[in-house]
Amino acid sequence: MRQNHDWRAGLVRRLRRSFGPGAKRAGRAGARHCYTVIALICSGLRAPFINSAKNGPLRHHPAPFLVHRVFCAMPLIAETKTLRISEPLALQSGAVLPSYEIAYETYGELCADKSNAVLICHALNASHHVAGVYVEEDGTVRAKSEGWWDNMVGPGKPVDTDRFFVIGVNNIGSCFGSSGPTTLNPETGRMWGADFPVVTVEDWVNAQAALLDALGIAQLAAVMGGSLGGMQATSWAMQYPDRVRHAVVVASAANLTAENIAFNEVARRAIVTDPDFHEGHYHAHDTLPRRGLRIARMIGHITYLSDDVMNEKFGRRLRQLANDVTQASTGPERDFQFSTQAVEFEIESYLRYQGDKFAEYFDANTYLLITRALDYFDPAKSYGGSLTAALGQVKASFLVVSFTTDWRFAPSRSRELVRALLHNQRRVSYAEIDAPHGHDAFLLDDGRYHSAVRAYFDKEVSHER
């Protein structure tokens, strides 16, 4: 698995210590203290007058689920499959892909009436490898090969592969096996590179529908995704209202704000202005625009975290120098190096590390394509800006989830979606999780978040309604 979450796992452990069960938590509405002053007049007919400061109901922090640990004695083995689709795919841009390949994985068993299929859509840099691990030829488990949503999907997990047939799919235009800039253009025999057509969320959904056709699945029990994956889940319910019973939309939005597009644009400019970009044909020049990708990833990482998490993890700590013997872990902080170029702070070191790693495994053209798909997604656009009208044909029930510290896909954006569903009298539940981890929270194992998703799949998705 090319997406390495080892740092993230460390962060999660740290956060658990600080914010987990038993740790002191702040109430959502601010101070929990209730300053109640009562002046009581014993007429009995008039109320005693009571004045109180803010005192929202307290948030409960249930124990995290441990069930999956019991079930996980036997790891879920993942196996990538590839489907070649010869039916042309007409893209929203007007371009046509005459044929294409889709990389996917499935977990669990499809039941006889094919009614238990759950499609998981990925976000910017993930893939079809949602859950499970890979096994080497000698039968050993490949190290760090867990799927990107392995804490959510698997036997006994919130999306339980003992009950559901779960499909992970790599979107076209991506770089993990489906047709995209790094695969060969069958018409030229050369790598697509920058010539791969611009794809949209709607195009991805159409390609995913073609995959379902090939698998003989007429209707999904649920489609689920976080962030850009949530946009696909929403779009599924609009594009194929009869093929989706439930949509689970996590940390997402019905379109990007100007600020969000701005972040994407900075990342794209970093890539295309890299001298090694060569207008997207860097492979022909036997190079990669690594510098641009690094900057793009650094910006992304900043926006996926919250200020609190960054301060918790890094604060203003200085990076330990290799030859500095005075800096023990308990000793005083070293002096500044008074350099504008050297890595001084831990946060700098972390961002550079993440950037370097990303630049080695992710394709620059893919980054451009996927951020553009994010920018373009706006289902309300063709309905005069009315999301309510855009969702008018939707039949699916929804579970919408957001995280309070997510400023890239803020709760207010999820509430817009909920409101539009309410106006259409659709069934919808909405969980707003008070998690400290920013946008990244949707990938992390939070008991409150997971118990809401688990309850939804157990009660709603499992039952024909």
Add this chain to the structure above:
Amino acid sequence: MSGDDSMLALAALVPVGARVLDLGCGDGRFLAHLQNTRQCHGYGVEIDDSKVAACIARGVNVLQLNLDEGLQMFEDQSFDVVLQLDTLQHLRNAEVMLRETARVGRIGIVSFPNFAHWPNRLQVLLGRMPVTKRLPYQWYNTPNIRVGTFADFEVLAQANNLRIAEGFGLHGGTPRRWLPNLTASTAVFKFHT
């Protein structure tokens, strides 16, 4: 709201087949009851994480929102019935919420602890804040930050042009229609907007 009898008494106020918004729906028990026995449908609003999950587990649509931030999520007159059962007394903006209830629903149903129930009066006469089965909290840790009486609500409803269709007390699950302000631990009102 405690007890199955109370639940039945309150459910009887909700028209069959109504589209219901239950503000402060807790674990969704009442809404599930309305769905199962009165063919109602609708949504609950709840802030507590574990109760939100409990609602979902019952098959009740639930929206995790802070009622102190208002009801902007909901359109005018978009529900047949808006419930505020044992919720009003927890809200800072109780009067605003009452008006919002009237804006969003055609019928409002509220219940709250009646502070003028005679044991409460007695305890106050003895110089202490009441602590009873219905009001089990001490003055310094009570979540009931708006404490009112049956009679108070009638005044508030009138001030906000709400037409009270029905008002009675509940005690031990039994409706109290005679001197409810004195004899009932819970006040119940159904009003039209």
